[in-house]
Amino acid sequence: MTDAHTSTEFVIERIREAILSGDLRPGEKLHQDKLADMLGISRTPLRTALTALTQSGLVSYESNRGFYVREFSFSDVAGAFQVRAELEATACRLAAFNMSETAERQLFELVEEGDRLLSPGSLSPENLVPYRRMNVGFHTAIMEFAANPWIKTFVESLHNVPLASDRVIMWRDFYVIRRSHDDHHRIARALAKGQGERAAAIMREHITFALEHLHTQLEEYPEDFLRVPTADTRSSKTRTRRRNRRPAA
Template sequence: MAEPHTSTELATERLREAILSGELLPGDKLRQDRLAEMLGTSRTPLRAALTTLAQTGLVSYESNRGFFVREFSFSEVEGAFEVRAELEAMACRLAAGNMTDAARRHLADLVAEGDRLLEPGELLPEKLPEYRRMNVNFHTAVMRLSGNSWITTCVQQLHNVPAASDRVIMWRDFRVILRSHDDHHRIARALSKGQGERAAGIMREHITFALEHLHLQMQLYPQDFLRMPNLEEPVRARPARNRRNTAA
């Protein structure tokens, strides 16, 4: 995604990230005075940003009531995951034929960054934004290597369903984070060897498992749905009921 340049683009990106990260939750009323203060922007670009996000489906508007963070049913979330799994699997198949030494190094560097962040045996709260950024960059890199810009465009649209976004996939168990990151290792290795079908299968399972785990977490801890972790506590190997989830 291109870097925002205008005040409206910057406000749109900041608001989008606040929603996708769980800082703003489904059903929240988007009060422009509070948002302007939170995002450090004036109300004019903020109003334009809200209109843009309403057009892309991340925000809803009701006459005489204003803007709200859009709420999605689980069937909508499930559908977004299923389409994302197929598109990113396709990206892997295509990317395998476009690998260069620079591309191999880039994927290897991203995987190594994830290793570094998980090395303590827990995902430390202050490292969560870095891990989430690494995850986004890894998936984006694979899609760009596919050479098909429509894959990136369509997947970015699917990320407007917050629970299906690569920014906010919820975990309570550190072992699940390790499993997810091991998938990154295996996808990178398969792509480096030109094994497109193998990488595609791993990517499809990677995203499908995320959906299954999200469904389980929603059943066990419905109060935490789409909420980010309590940043006062790390995500450790043993789950605890009062812990929220973390991205992978």
Template sequence: MTDHNSLPNSTPDVTSADLAATSIREMILEGHFMPGDRLHQDQLAETLGVSRTPLRTALARLAQDGLIDYEPNRGYRIRRFLVTDIREAFTVRANLEGLACRLAAESGMSRSDRDRLMTLVEEGDRILSNRVLDISQLPAYRRMNVEFHETIINAAGNRWIGRFVHQSHNVPLVSDRVILWDDFGVIHRSHDDHHRIAKALADGDGVRAQNLMSEHVIYAGQLLADRLEADPTAALRHAFQDRKAER
């Protein structure tokens, strides 16, 4: 997981504001902040090792993207989203990632991408091999899950798919970083989907891979939205429990 104590090394075309925006976005998506939390600029500037000017630019950009809200005389807060927003964003994400699977299969995934997907599936198998959800294993499972989805999106060969999927992540709970780590049966089912998706892609079966991925994402969205409607506090606690433990 990204180390947010300092910004990564920049390239000539990347500004401090760009790096700050990327780091803060990852912190939000990974649950370092909860919906409604206020962002304290002095603390953020110290954590990221940047001055206030690029930080303000970064925050303004994230507000434009819809991740945070600006309140005059009060500063920035993590945006709150309605459950209907989450359901609708998951529908968009499901269709986009399903399309990514079909394009990746039809274009012929590289051997390295196919091998990487299988390695990630095996990593998930190892994490779940004890048939219990160890909280210390959640970060590793999350990293595996993110890389699994990103590998397929990149293999699709269409940069717009990745751009729009990442835009859907601006509804933070829709991000593939969110894992409800409290029901082994649910996690096991989800990881079984990874097996089937990887197999369909390896077989070049784009339609099956598309349908499997769409259902995989829709199921995750329905589960999360239903949990939020039934008990928002508990759902947020389970979605970000390893992050809450660090706070």
């Protein structure tokens, strides 16, 4: 295996993506032997990566428990969404002054990719990862066009609160996905016209609505907390619903 595949940076990114996508759940113990086998690495870079993830806030460590995925209360998640909404709204206002033909083309190409993925009238499990990639690319592009690196730095730190990440897609209700992607259309058009305040208002509502919908989904489907759908997702008839449960504090 090449050095690139055994580097600490590679291991950090693999574990981070596993946490943000829901493969590793809040409170789950991170068994080093199991992770080392899964990633095909030795325990030395793994422990270094887990220590780095602890410093970033995604992983916690206790002497009698070891490393485990950090747990967040819904209040933590809501607070992260609120700050993210304001920062990305600011990014829109700044980006409107920096829209070149290349920047416009990049945004509209991302929007068109989303259209293609949603064209069947549903977001299928196999299209979830490409759609998430498009969504991350759209939000990241606007922050880059803002030309203020602090915005991207702080927003990326907020993504360490997993459910506040732009990787999370509420995939059950296609109407919600379609509505969210329509926001992408409107934000791109507003930025192309130099309408920074309008783009900022749409972005703020875009992220605020995502928080409201997330709250509803967590109440109705608590077992889906951070879960990514697969082709063999259980049907609603067999899914256990425990409506009184909340994300762990």
